Amino acid sequence: MSGRPTPAQYLRCLDGIVGREALRFLHQRERFVAALVRPLVWLFIFAAGFRSVLGVSIIPPYETYVLYQVYIVPGLVGMIQLFNGMQSSLSMVYDREMGSMRTLLLSPLPRWYLLTCKLLAGVAVSILQVAVFLAIAWFWDVQPPWWGYLTLLPALLLSGLMLGALGLLLSSFIKQLENFAGIMNFVIFPMFFASSALYPLWRIRETSPLLYHICQFNPFTHAVELIRFALYGQVNWTSLAAVVGCTLVFLALAIYGYDPARGLIARRGGPGGGGGPGG
Amino acid sequence: MLQRLLAGSLGLCLSLGSAGAFASTIYVSNEKGNSITVIDGETLKVTATVPVGQRPRGITLSHDQKQLYICTSDDNHIEVLDLDSLKVVGTLPSGPDPELFVLAPSGNPLYVANENDNLVTVVDVHTGSVRAEVPVGVEPEGMGISPDGKVLVNTSETTSMAHFIDTQTHQIMANVLVDARPRFAEFTSDGKQVWVSAEVGGTVSVIDAAARKIVHKITFAVPGIRPEALQPVGISITKDRKLAFVALGPANRVAVIDAQTFEVLKYLLVGQRVWHLAFGPGEKVIYSTNGVSNDISVIDVAEQRVVKSVTVGALPWGVAVRD
Numbered sequence: 148m149s150g151r152p153t154p155a156q157y158l159r160c161l162d163g164i165v166g167r168e169a170l171r172f173l174h175q176r177e178r179f180v181a182a183l184v185r186p187l188v189w190l191f192i193f194a195a196g197f198r199s200v201l202g203v204s205i206i207p208p209y210e211t212y213v214l215y216q217v218y219i220v221p222g223l224v225g226m227i228q229l230f231n232g233m234q235s236s237l238s239m240v241y242d243r244e245m246g247s248m249r250t251l252l253l254s255p256l257p258r259w260y261l262l263t264c265k266l267l268a269g270v271a272v273s274i275l276q277v278a279v280f281l282a283i284a285w286f287w288d289v290q291p292p293w294w295g296y297l298t299l300l301p302a303l304l305l306s307g308l309m310l311g312a313l314g315l316l317l318s319s320f321i322k323q324l325e326n327f328a329g330i331m332n333f334v335i336f337p338m339f340f341a342s343s344a345l346y347p348l349w350r351i352r353e354t355s356p357l358l359y360h361i362c363q364f365n366p367f368t369h370a371v372e373l374i375r376f377a378l379y380g381q382v383n384w385t386s387l388a389a390v391v392g393c394t395l396v397f398l399a400l401a402i403y404g405y406d407p408a409r410g411l412i413a414r415r416g417g418p419g420g421g422g423g424p425g426g
Numbered sequence: 427m428l429q430r431l432l433a434g435s436l437g438l439c440l441s442l443g444s445a446g447a448f449a450s451t452i453y454v455s456n457e458k459g460n461s462i463t464v465i466d467g468e469t470l471k472v473t474a475t476v477p478v479g480q481r482p483r484g485i486t487l488s489h490d491q492k493q494l495y496i497c498t499s500d501d502n503h504i505e506v507l508d509l510d511s512l513k514v515v516g517t518l519p520s521g522p523d524p525e526l527f528v529l530a531p532s533g534n535p536l537y538v539a540n541e542n543d544n545l546v547t548v549v550d551v552h553t554g555s556v557r558a559e560v561p562v563g564v565e566p567e568g569m570g571i572s573p574d575g576k577v578l579v580n581t582s583e584t585t586s587m588a589h590f591i592d593t594q595t596h597q598i599m600a601n602v603l604v605d606a607r608p609r610f611a612e613f614t615s616d617g618k619q620v621w622v623s624a625e626v627g628g629t630v631s632v633i634d635a636a637a638r639k640i641v642h643k644i645t646f647a648v649p650g651i652r653p654e655a656l657q658p659v660g661i662s663i664t665k666d667r668k669l670a671f672v673a674l675g676p677a678n679r680v681a682v683i684d685a686q687t688f689e690v691l692k693y694l695l696v697g698q699r700v701w702h703l704a705f706g707p708g709e710k711v712i713y714s715t716n717g718v719s720n721d722i723s724v725i726d727v728a729e730q731r732v733v734k735s736v737t738v739g740a741l742p743w744g745v746a747v748r749d
Binding site: 195205210211212213214290 | 649650678695696697723724731732733734735
């Protein structure tokens with residue numbers, strides 16, 4: 148393998164990384180079930196208790212009053228992708244500790260490409276989880292128009308990339324697997340709760356204008372709104388811009404973070420304390 | 427494959443286009459706004475708001491669909507709105523506090539429930555004169571007329587009765603006791619049954635029109651809604667008698683009922699305090715007036731799904747649709 152890699156090699160690399168992720172996913176059936184149980188518990192139990200939270204308001208993209216369970220489904224789809232993004236960041240840390248990361252990064256293909264492949268593999272898995280979740284929600288009377296499922300796909304790809312890139316960025320900060328719990332507390336929960344996933348922003352504004360502004364600047368809010376609008380065949384342009392912008396920023400930082408020459412890995416002296424890839 | 431897809435989508439566009447060929451108009455009376463909201467049935471956009479007399483409640487179209495009769499309760503008469511010019515062109519006598527009325531299938535006369543003096547007034551819409559007054563129970567409200575125009579059913583809220591009145595003799599032929607506070611009466615299109623809703627009782631009584639006996643009582647239960655809030659008011663039954671829709675007041679739901687088995691199939695979420703219902707052309711959609719949230723909801727009959735809600739004036743009460 149000398150000179151510039153050919154497109155076929157790029158494809159083979161993508162195939163290898165996605166294949167590995169898919170294999171890993173298939174071998175961890177518990178993970179799949181767990182990824183589904185979490186949003187389903189919210190849908191079946193939490194939504195039942197919070198029926199009145201919406202009150203009487205019609206907010207876009209809805210054209211009439213909706214039940215709470217209908218409202219939170221896009222938020223729960225976002226939740227699946229958020230957890231999935233963090234899960235793949237966890238697997239990056241694991242890979243680094245186990246040394247398979249080194250094998251991956253030794254590839255002659257550019258680092259940004261390898262990391263993007265890794266991201267795409269994670270997004271593919273999350274879309275699979277979302278599909279099963281939406282199928283179950285359909286029987287729970289959450290029935291968007293059929294074309295909404297098609298328009299949802301590009302939105303899922305974008306939001307999945309954004310959350311995956313965030314996970315990737317975070318994983319470049321984490322030294323050890325044990326620190327993952329910190330991610331849960333400091334990233335997942337605040338992001339999820341300070342967003343429009345569970346309650347419409349106008350409701351939050353009524354109680355706390357400050358929280359309302361925090362929610363507005365939360366990228367996760369925009370991922371959820373992008374998904375919500377897409378599910379009804381519409382585009383929320385503000386959210387689309389925010390998600391694309393955040394994806395690019397997170398990805399750029401993550402690629403920087405994984406650069407052994409400049410990144411945080413090098414500064415810390417490498418993963419697992421045993422010297423970074425190429426370092 | 428691509429060709430087939432294209433042909434399919436073209437067909438879909440065409441069928442959507444033809445569905446829009448029904449140019450219907452929706453009229454909504456705003457009890458507090460003292461106005462009639464006019465809505466284009468196709469675009470669902472408000473095209474006009476016409477000021478009328480005080481406290482407009484029950485509304486119905488004239489037989490030729492050129493005029494709208496409006497119970498302007500606090501003016502103690504009925505106003506006649508010309509639907510082409512959207513101007514009030516006259517009034518009809520009604521007795522005090524008219525609330526709800528029903529037009530004879532032939533287009534004349536108009537039977538008016540006078541809530542405050544326990545009467546049903548029979549008004550000739552051509553001459554503008556009162557033909558008869560029929561004393562009924564306390565607080566009459568609901569009015570239903572048999573398809574042949576021979577039997578009028580009036581419900582009195584405080585007496586909790588459905589009065590069967592002979593429209594020839596203007597005499598009460600029978601009284602059927604129903605649950606507390608009956609608000610609305612509706613005949614099936616074959617004239618065999620009368621459905622009467624009881625607001626406080628929370629039921630709909632299905633009465634055999636010939637035997638004048640209750641054959642079934644429909645009850646409601648919505649998860650998460652307290653039973654007292656389930657207050658049935660408006661009723662609409664499809665012509666083929668397959669489906670019935672019942673507005674459940676402060677439960678903010680419209681119940682969809684199998685009109686053959688009387689089983690409740692679904693509860694549809696609409697705006698707050700849903701009062702009355704009216705079918706659109708071809709019974710493809712049904713509109714509900716939501717009193718507290720100041721809007722109407724549009725329900726797709728075939729899909730049994732609320733597709734849109736449209737803001738109207740203050741306290742929407744009655745609804746009528748011109749084909």
